[in-house]
Amino acid sequence: MDDALRCLRDGAIGGRSVPFVLVQDTLDVLGGPALAVKLFSSLCKALRSERSQAAEIIMVPADESAMGYMTGLQTEFGPAVHQLRPNTSAEGALERILVSVRGRESTKGDLLEQASPDSRARLGPRIALGVDSVSTLMFHHPVHQVLQCVEDLLQQPALSCLLGTLHTDLHESITVKSLERMASCIVRALPAERLSHSFARNQQPDLAAEVLIKQRTGRVRVVTEYYQQLPDGALVEVKPLPEGERAAHKAQVDTAPARDAAGVEDLAPKMAGGMRLALTQQESAARQSVLLPWEARQAGAQSQDDFAGPAGLGSMAAETQVLTSAGADNGSGYGQVFYERDSVTDPDSDEDPDDDLDI
Numbered sequence: 001m002d003d004a005l006r007c008l009r010d011g012a013i014g015g016r017s018v019p020f021v022l023v024q025d026t027l028d029v030l031g032g033p034a035l036a037v038k039l040f041s042s043l044c045k046a047l048r049s050e051r052s053q054a055a056e057i058i059m060v061p062a063d064e065s066a067m068g069y070m071t072g073l074q075t076e077f078g079p080a081v082h083q084l085r086p087n088t089s090a091e092g093a094l095e096r097i098l099v100s101v102r103g104r105e106s107t108k109g110d111l112l113e114q115a116s117p118d119s120r121a122r123l124g125p126r127i128a129l130g131v132d133s134v135s136t137l138m139f140h141h142p143v144h145q146v147l148q149c150v151e152d153l154l155q156q157p158a159l160s161c162l163l164g165t166l167h168t169d170l171h172e173s174i175t176v177k178s179l180e181r182m183a184s185c186i187v188r189a190l191p192a193e194r195l196s197h198s199f200a201r202n203q204q205p206d207l208a209a210e211v212l213i214k215q216r217t218g219r220v221r222v223v224t225e226y227y228q229q230l231p232d233g234a235l236v237e238v239k240p241l242p243e244g245e246r247a248a249h250k251a252q253v254d255t256a257p258a259r260d261a262a263g264v265e266d267l268a269p270k271m272a273g274g275m276r277l278a279l280t281q282q283e284s285a286a287r288q289s290v291l292l293p294w295e296a297r298q299a300g301a302q303s304q305d306d307f308a309g310p311a312g313l314g315s316m317a318a319e320t321q322v323l324t325s326a327g328a329d330n331g332s333g334y335g336q337v338f339y340e341r342d343s344v345t346d347p348d349s350d351e352d353p354d355d356d357l358d359i
Contacts, residue, residue, distance in 0.1 A: 001035070003213050003223055005042050007185045011053030011160035012125050018154045020162045022134075022183040024176075026169040031207040031229040032189035036165045037069050038235050039187070040130055043163065044077040047128065054128035054160035056080045058100060062093075066132035094141060094149040101127060101156050125160035129153065133165040134179070143175055150182060186212040203228070203238040 007019045023039065025032025040059070046052040059074070059081065061067040067085070074081045084100050131137070137146050153162055168176050180186060188210040199205060205226035213221045227235040279287065 001039060001042070001187065001209060001211065001225060003211050003221075004039060004185050004187050005046070007213065008039070008043050008128065008161045008163060009046050009052040011128075013053060017184070018125070018156070018159050018162060019184045020150070020154060020164070020182055021185045021187065022179055023163070023165045023187045023189070024168045025165070025189040026167065029189045029191050029207055031227065031235065033065070033165070034227075034229060034233055034235050035187060035189050035207075035209055036132055036163075037233070039163060040070070040073060040132070043128060043130070043161075044073050044081055047080055048077050052128065052160070053125060055126040056082065057128040057130060058082050058084050060084050060097060060129070060131045062131060062136040063133045070132070094137065094145060097129075097131075098149065098152060098156075101129065101153060101159055125158055127158050128161050128163070129159060130163040131165070133167065135165070135167040135170050138171065138175070143171075147175075147178055147182075150179070154182065184214050188212070198241045199226070199238060200241065205238050 004021050008021055010019070012018050021039070023032075023036045025035070043052065044057060047054060047057055057080065059070045061070045061083065070083055074083050084097065134146065134150075137149075150162070150164075153159060164179075166176070166179060190208040190210055192204070192206050192208070206229045207227055209225045209227065211223045211225065213223070215221060226238050226240065228238055229235055
């Protein structure tokens with residue numbers, strides 16, 4: 001964001017047009033508004049340390065959510081920071097912004113008349129204007145009026161720079177393109193999912209800031225910066241890994257599953273408490289040689305006699321002998337099952353329950 005801040009600090013130096021820095025974000029970017037807060041705060045710091053062309057800043061919190069931090073900046077940086085709260089529901093809100101800038105222009109004219117020739121050169125554009133957000137102004141005013149107001153502001157001699165925010169997914173593309181043509185620097189907030197660089201494990205960014213700077217030659221220089229967002233909303237810049245370390249980091253990420261699996265195998269004996277969790281070769285062979293009843297049925301056994309043969313199951317034969325000793329022997333070597341009804345009205349009876357009816 002140093003390029004965008006430099007554009008705001010330099011202002012309209014050497015007859016240049018008033019720089020307009022446009023911060024863009026969308027709903028899927030969580031840290032988008034934090035970029036605007038960072039730029040507003042950095043501009044106020046530069047103004048207090050006299051490292052900017054502007055001598056004062058007018059902040060316009062068109063959005064209700066922007067009033068809190070703008071009031072905090074006004075309290076922190078003193079009387080050089082003014083807050084202009086337009087009534088966004090009234091038609092004259094845009095005119096109030098223009099009148100505020102033009103009022104400083106008349107004051108500047110009085111200073112030029114009273115100043116000496118040496119000091120006149122230092123009395124250039126003195127106002128930095130920040131609007132958060134332009135999207136809110138478009139909700140309460142026609143789009144063409146907001147675009148015309150921005151164009152008129154950029155023609156004011158007293159204005160040093162203009163900083164505005166825009167939610168691009170709330171407007172038509174032609175409206176966004178119109179503001180981008182007037183802007184000299186565009187800061188786009190991108191979600192972390194679109195990042196393709198490698199970062200250290202504890203420095204994964206939450207968003208990226210794509211800064212587009214229009215140069216005098218007509219070319220556009222693009223600089224991408226990456227930030228982590230802290231719990232309090234502040235942004236901390238993180239750097240991607242150099243080219244030489246990216247390959248090593250990628251190989252380390254690719255081999256992580258294999259290392260984890262090997263670590264689990266080494267840890268298993270320690271967690272077993274001295275007991276083996278795996279079978280030996282003999283135990284595995286004995287387990288495979290066990291023939292289950294459903295497997296014998298699939299092998300061709302159709303009746304109990306098939307299970308009692310030499311190729312059948314010994315357990316089934318032993319169970320049959322127990323039944324034989326417990327019941328009466330019918331000569332076949334197997335036991336019998338005797339069934340007696342509990343009463344005449346037993347529902348399992350084969351007799352007709354209605355045999356006493358004369359039907």
